[in-house]
Amino acid sequence: MENYRFKDYENDGLTFLMSSRKDVVKSYQNMLNKLGTHLNEKTRELIVLALQVTTQQPEAISILIPKALKAGATADEIIDAVTLAIPNVGLTGVLKLLPIILDELRKYDEMVKPEN
Template identity: 30%
Template sequence: MHQRLDEIQQLLDTLGKSHPDEVGAFVNFMGKAEAGPALSLKQKELVNVALSVAAQCEWCIALHVKNALNAGASRDELVEAGFLAVLMHGGPALMYLTPLLDAVNEFSTGATPN
């Protein structure tokens, strides 16, 4: 899963050089969308984890599981968020709990989950 995080950074670096306006707009939008005060950072990242599983995006799963752990999410909270994605997305989302568990296991070292 660390490789997925590296691939995200490589993609943003590459596209940032060739398409700086588009990448900049996306990064700006992401910052604005995540800046609202109603949800805690942990809650936002748990939502992002569920959406990542439903969207079947291994890169997103890696990024948001790591961020959720860093924000204090527990393994149980992450798996529960994954099951909510399965509820809404069905069997294909269930299979994407595999990279979710891989990310939780890989990134849990050094994290401080609740």
């Protein structure tokens, strides 16, 4: 840390880690890619999304929604996966993230089906 100035922290955390600890990030990504290999991609992404709801991190949800959609999940399947977390995080935990989830679904829909 002695080699860093405070301006180095203006980047988001991942950008900072990629520049200062690239080997750690690459190892983490390699590990993630080896998890759930017996599942099809859509199922895997839906499970990861449901698990991520328990962490209450909106940034992660914003990354995972497009991944699930690209893997073939429908909006209804995403909502179902998210609501499976209610017993773990409570209804308010899901309701807190629902606006972000719906916004990501809307953005993806607009990107795939642009208005003429």
